[in-house]
Amino acid sequence: MIESRTTQRNFDGVRKSFVTLGSSLGAIVLALVICAVLLLLTGKDPLVAYRQILETGLSGDKLLEMLKRATPLMFSATAVAIGFKMNLFNIGVEGQYLFAALIAAEMGTHVSLPAPLHVLFILLVAMIAGAAWASIAALLKIGRGVNEVISTIMLNFIALSFIQWLFDNFFRDDSDGGLNVKTTKIAPSGRMPDLVHNRLSGMFIVALIVVALYWVVVFRSRFGFQLRASGLNPIAARTAGIPANRMVLLALMLSGAVAGLVAMPSVIGDVYGYGPSATPTQFGFAGIAVALLGRNHPVGIVSAALLFGFLDSTSAELQLSGVPSSIVKVIQAIIVLVVVIVNEASSRWLNRRTAERAAIALKGLASVA
Amino acid sequence: MQLGDTKPNQDLLTSDAVVVELTNISKVFPGVVANRDVSLKVGRATIHALVGENGAGKSTLMKILYGLHQPDSGTIAINGVARQFKSPSEAIDAGIGMVHQHFMLADNLTVLENIILGLEPTKFGVLSLSDARARVRELATSIGVALDLDVPISELGVGQRQRVEILKVLFRGAEILILDEPTAVLVPQEVDELFVNLRRLVSKGTTILFISHKLDEVLTISDRITVIRQGSTVATVSPNTVDRLKLAEMMVGSDLPKPGERTTKIGATTRLAVRGLSVLEKGRKNPVRNVSFQIAEGEIVGIAGVEGNGQFELCGALLGLLSSEGTVEVGGKDVSNLSIRERLNAGLAYIPFDRHREGLMLTAPLWENALLGHEATLSRGPMIDFTAAKKACREIISRFGVLTQNELVPAFVLSGGNQQKLVVGRNLATARTVLIAAHPTRGIDVGAQAAIWEEIRRSRDSGMSVLLVSADLEEVLGLSDKILVMFDGEITAELDPKSASPQILGKYMTGAR
Numbered sequence: 001m002i003e004s005r006t007t008q009r010n011f012d013g014v015r016k017s018f019v020t021l022g023s024s025l026g027a028i029v030l031a032l033v034i035c036a037v038l039l040l041l042t043g044k045d046p047l048v049a050y051r052q053i054l055e056t057g058l059s060g061d062k063l064l065e066m067l068k069r070a071t072p073l074m075f076s077a078t079a080v081a082i083g084f085k086m087n088l089f090n091i092g093v094e095g096q097y098l099f100a101a102l103i104a105a106e107m108g109t110h111v112s113l114p115a116p117l118h119v120l121f122i123l124l125v126a127m128i129a130g131a132a133w134a135s136i137a138a139l140l141k142i143g144r145g146v147n148e149v150i151s152t153i154m155l156n157f158i159a160l161s162f163i164q165w166l167f168d169n170f171f172r173d174d175s176d177g178g179l180n181v182k183t184t185k186i187a188p189s190g191r192m193p194d195l196v197h198n199r200l201s202g203m204f205i206v207a208l209i210v211v212a213l214y215w216v217v218v219f220r221s222r223f224g225f226q227l228r229a230s231g232l233n234p235i236a237a238r239t240a241g242i243p244a245n246r247m248v249l250l251a252l253m254l255s256g257a258v259a260g261l262v263a264m265p266s267v268i269g270d271v272y273g274y275g276p277s278a279t280p281t282q283f284g285f286a287g288i289a290v291a292l293l294g295r296n297h298p299v300g301i302v303s304a305a306l307l308f309g310f311l312d313s314t315s316a317e318l319q320l321s322g323v324p325s326s327i328v329k330v331i332q333a334i335i336v337l338v339v340v341i342v343n344e345a346s347s348r349w350l351n352r353r354t355a356e357r358a359a360i361a362l363k364g365l366a367s368v369a
Numbered sequence: 370m371q372l373g374d375t376k377p378n379q380d381l382l383t384s385d386a387v388v389v390e391l392t393n394i395s396k397v398f399p400g401v402v403a404n405r406d407v408s409l410k411v412g413r414a415t416i417h418a419l420v421g422e423n424g425a426g427k428s429t430l431m432k433i434l435y436g437l438h439q440p441d442s443g444t445i446a447i448n449g450v451a452r453q454f455k456s457p458s459e460a461i462d463a464g465i466g467m468v469h470q471h472f473m474l475a476d477n478l479t480v481l482e483n484i485i486l487g488l489e490p491t492k493f494g495v496l497s498l499s500d501a502r503a504r505v506r507e508l509a510t511s512i513g514v515a516l517d518l519d520v521p522i523s524e525l526g527v528g529q530r531q532r533v534e535i536l537k538v539l540f541r542g543a544e545i546l547i548l549d550e551p552t553a554v555l556v557p558q559e560v561d562e563l564f565v566n567l568r569r570l571v572s573k574g575t576t577i578l579f580i581s582h583k584l585d586e587v588l589t590i591s592d593r594i595t596v597i598r599q600g601s602t603v604a605t606v607s608p609n610t611v612d613r614l615k616l617a618e619m620m621v622g623s624d625l626p627k628p629g630e631r632t633t634k635i636g637a638t639t640r641l642a643v644r645g646l647s648v649l650e651k652g653r654k655n656p657v658r659n660v661s662f663q664i665a666e667g668e669i670v671g672i673a674g675v676e677g678n679g680q681f682e683l684c685g686a687l688l689g690l691l692s693s694e695g696t697v698e699v700g701g702k703d704v705s706n707l708s709i710r711e712r713l714n715a716g717l718a719y720i721p722f723d724r725h726r727e728g729l730m731l732t733a734p735l736w737e738n739a740l741l742g743h744e745a746t747l748s749r750g751p752m753i754d755f756t757a758a759k760k761a762c763r764e765i766i767s768r769f770g771v772l773t774q775n776e777l778v779p780a781f782v783l784s785g786g787n788q789q790k791l792v793v794g795r796n797l798a799t800a801r802t803v804l805i806a807a808h809p810t811r812g813i814d815v816g817a818q819a820a821i822w823e824e825i826r827r828s829r830d831s832g833m834s835v836l837l838v839s840a841d842l843e844e845v846l847g848l849s850d851k852i853l854v855m856f857d858g859e860i861t862a863e864l865d866p867k868s869a870s871p872q873i874l875g876k877y878m879t880g881a882r
Contacts (some may be wrong), residue, residue: 220752220753221751221752221753222744222745222748222751222752222753223751224753225737225740225744225753226744228733229730229733229737229741232730232731232732232733233726233729233730233731235726235727236721236726236727236728236729236730236741237741238690238709239688239690239709239719239721239727239728240713240741240742241708241709241710241712241713241714241742242710242741242742243708243709243710351732351779351781354778354779354782355781355782356397358773358774358778358782358783359397359782361774362772362773362774
């Protein structure tokens, strides 16, 4: 009896994973088909375009490029996913990470520490800065009931102007000369070592660690359970004594802290500082897409980030062979849309199947009793 | 009540007297018991009751008749003609109308506007209310309903709203009327009025299908009664051949548990003391005003009242969900300024009003639901102790008889009664001093009801103070040692259950002092 129960459990779990994996892959294939139709309509041969993407993307160089491009996406998607798990839509990752990048880059030039501590110090400052910026939205929600969607979008604009002002008036370092102004270069002790020289920063490993920690904290810890419960049914969670306001604050700050790491591959792994045109932008929004595609699951987030990194890595080469490079962005957007729809349909189907199976099993139980 | 005089001879149902005929209806419907080979014949101009426990499949069957669900097999015949309804609008065209348990009325429109909604008569494209008004008035008079057609729905009571719903359905030409638990929301006086209206309707030729699990009412009003258990019909009987107990046993399929008299004594210590409690709400009359009461050790105090008279807010204030004025003492300790968690830790337990809204995470597995509120004890350091959490859930499942395969299925697959058992089992675990039970047995079957009543009695006998909030007067009368009636945010009467009756309670619940 016990044995059969265990087998049943494993079977349920395996089936669920298969449905999830199958529906995600199916959605990606469907998205590629839709894109092919779009390409045909614009007079391009989809097979040529897809072959081009595969050929360029699967070379050794480009695979490293894929890992490099996936790194910031893993951070931003994890940040978004933490919010999603509590039904909070943090659209402010963009502002949070840019603010964190500037503060961490500047603070990193003012300390002298041995190498590993210096790097850790900068990462810590970035996380605190990101959390601080995100906490504004949390406090607005707790104190005044402001929807976090609105406040985080608005705070993105405020962050951009605020950063520009801080940079222009306090942190700008013109000693390098040239047009590409940045903060003062971070000393070598504060730089993240490369994993592959000049190709892949060690931040890739940090990203994998952060995703693993995300799994431990959100899916395994007491705090994570309270966070997920508050997301699944906020009223029930509150009735059970989980303090709603504190959960909002902690969840958004945690999300902001992870967001603070998004630009670190550039700040301490590449540029060694912050610069308005040197620090990459738009990763906050791409992270929403990656989190959606990965269904807020750690394995999903890594896979989705790698897929987006792969597609991004091919876009420059595509242009050379006459395929518009923007097709990559179109594919990404269509994948996300299709995945959202397919996910919804497949989880409804799975729920119905689960309910039917439960009803049948219960009839079995009833007839035995 | 002398309503049964006009009953036709049921044993001679000729084929042309059959209005609705369902044959071998089967339906696999997720989560609830399916309909299995259900057959039903309903005679013209009769009141035909469908009784059964919650989750037995009565509502599913009626939703199939009304076109909301399609049967997997079986046939539907209306007036001898086989029909298939793909949607309610097709059923409405065939003369079938359904009044749902939860009313579907627009609060800010008037009675007349609600009745004609969707069928507005126009002249040259302009709304013409005068014709409609005359027709609605005629309809209302014919069944003996007196209603001011120009009042907004928001000003009406529950009984009147129900009459508007019935008129709405009749206005659409319904000759077969399905009423889903029509008396669940009414006080006894309103039930009597409803029954008079229904009898009038039947005398005009309307056929009524009446879903209920209140057996006394069914015996009073019906011409024929069909009992459904676990998705199948048990029998169709005439009300003068059965009594309440017989019906109940047919519903449950076994002998009913008898409520035991209390053997323990009420103690002298006060466990819950509420003084001058008011719930404050901006822009509205305070929903609870200056409520004071005490509950002693081992005492059950029942709060009777029509829903929406402040009971919900009272419980919210006691638990700390809503901000309030006044003091609340649990076991002699003033908890008025404590957080919800601190109040729970002080020994307060709460069985929530609405298990879906306040109790469960429907898509999460049972063991996670059982863990909610007990994270602190079922952890090792900062991590959840999964083994202990699952074990705790299995204990609730076996102790409370939750019918489920295992603790890993999501909560939505359980029937309502089993969900409630899980919530009760979970929340009773912290109960030490005071138990607030709000509608503890609403919408659940007789078996689960008995089990939960037994748990409430056990809590009482162990010395806890119990506050029982319920709309089920039988429950309040049967369990309470003292009854308080709540009306419009205040406690308006204190009664002894030994001398109170549903009629007396009903009078106070509708505003008498």
